[in-house]
Amino acid sequence: MTLEFSSLEWIVIVTMFGAAFVQGVTGFAFAMVSMGVLSGVTSVQLAAPLVALAALTNHTAQCLYYRRAFDRIIVAQLLLGAVLGIPFGLLALRFLPETWMLIALGSVILAYSLYSLVGPRGGQLLKSKRWIYGAGFLSGALNGSYNLPGPPVVVYASSQNWPQERFKGNLISFFWVNAVLVVIGHSLDDRFSVQIIHQFLLAIPGILLGQFLGVSLSKHLNPPMFQKITAVILAITGVRIITLGL
Template identity: 50%
Template sequence: MPLEAIIILTVGAASFIRGVSGFGAALIIMPVLSGLTSIYVAAPLVAILGLTIDTLLCLYYRRSFDWGLVGKLWLGSLLGIPLGFVMLRFLSGNWMLLALGLMIAAYAVYALFDPVMPVLRSRRWMYGTGFLCGALGSSYNIPGPPIILYGSSQQWSQEKFKSTLSVFFWGNAVLVVTGHIVQNRLTETVFQQYLIAIPSMVIGLSSGIILSRFFDPLLFRRIVLVILIFVGIRLFVLGLQS
């Protein structure tokens, strides 16, 4: 199958899942494209696709933003970024991925059977969640799991869940894309593949959003938990491969 067709299908499917659940696109696109091209093409491509998706979702869910919550998460993230650099230098990446993947999958399996999960009401959890996101983002480029787990524990509505994740990821995506620009990684090849992916991205994202409107809160939560299980397994496998 031609590379262009694989890009279209992969980005379309990943964008659909992002539209349905509010997360997960990069974990689908990155392994596929990095195996077909190179990490130096796939990483900036995924970054600008992610920034585009985050921007569209921020605009769509703009009325559901909780700026106080997002501000606390961003502050915690900024404080956690230096720790991530320390982790990257002194801790084994494969063990971190193994532990994180196992923790996410175990939580999702446990929560899927509808036990009574405690709602974390203290503001400290918001700062702590952002702190972990910043540390994992600057070390292993996976800032999403802590805020996804936190959002799931809070039993947010679908709109609040997606809007909070989107605006938080948007801030992270801006920094990542800026880093690629500084390192001159946004090459002509990256932009060509980006232009190829845009139509399927828009179709997949909009289709996922439209379909998700028909989900009741319980179904939406279960979909999020099932995707979390796959995310956890994927991180665990990456740890084994490392």
Template identity: 50%
Template sequence: MTTEAIIILTVGVASFIRGVSGFGAALIIMPVLSGLTSIYVAAPLVAILGLTIDTLLCFYYRRSFDWGLVAKLWIGSILGIPLGFVMLRFIPGNWMLLALGLMIVVYAIYALFDPAMPILQSQRWMYGTGFLCGALGSSYNIPGPPIILYGNSQRWGQEKFKSNLSVFFWGNAVFVVLGHIVQNRLTETVFQQYMIAIPSMIIGLFSGIILSRFFNPLVFRRVVLVILILVGIRLFVLGLQS
């Protein structure tokens, strides 16, 4: 299979999963493209693909997201970013990946078999969630798990879940892409592969959105938890491989 075909297939599948669940695309695309090309091509490519997906989802779910909630998450994220740099310096990356992967798997399995979990009422949880996202994003480039866990604990409906995640991720993606621009990483090769990936990204994303409309809330929540388990296992394996 050619490089172009692998890119098209990987981005299509990852975008489909993002359309269904609202998260998970980067964790699928990044390992495949890093092995296929290099981290210096894959990282900026995944960044601009993620920004494009987030922009499309923000527009699609523009009537569903909660600006007040997302603003609190962003504030927490900004405050957490410095801690991430400290973590990156003093905590081995494989330890963090192992711990985070194990935590996600344990939570998701528990929630899968015990749907009557308590809803976190205090607004401090919003700032705390954003804080953890900022710390994990600036240290290990994995800001998603805390907000995914928080959204699931709040019993957000499908559209609110996807819209809040997309707007939050969009804000992070803008800064990541700007960072790649400053470091001159958006090369001609990156843009060529980006153009190749756009059609499968759009088809996969909106196919996932359309399919997810047929899920009732309980089925959607279970899909999210199953994908969380897979994400947790993936992080745990990455920790072992580091």
């Protein structure tokens, strides 16, 4: 007996593998890659709950790997802001027109990718507590609507000059809790259809394999260079989504 997948299912499987691989190497960008592709071939409303389930699976495995590398106080402060921001994101997903959401999602991805390419490396340290709570709030809002908690927190983390292990540990821990909250939010909104659950189950092996390969290769590759390559891909994806919205 052979398994036959539709073209959409193949896109989901390959996209989740690629997103998990990128996250394994860089410590972030799972949602940006997967949402960037899937929202363009389906819709934001269908892609968001699917990516939420996939992100939770990916982040759970990575949390176990980096369980000793994160700072509990920093993660708790980021989460406090995120908890306040997630409801705003869920409301946006319910009430805002999809055209607006596609343009906003593409703009977020494009803006972050450009920052990654031309932004300062090891720049000024953001010391005020307002920055960490503000980054958490914006991440929560983006997570609730687009499953994109990364950009504000990654920008903040990049300003702190943390060692690579601490950088990844803090981000993954933060992303994991956000993923749990967003999955709960989508559950309350009854967004997990049979189709979405089916696509998620198909994607699990690719997620785990992509993550394993990414984490393994991150020990041998130059992460800053890989982040620049990822940023170029995300920039192209962001422009494509904005075009779809327009």
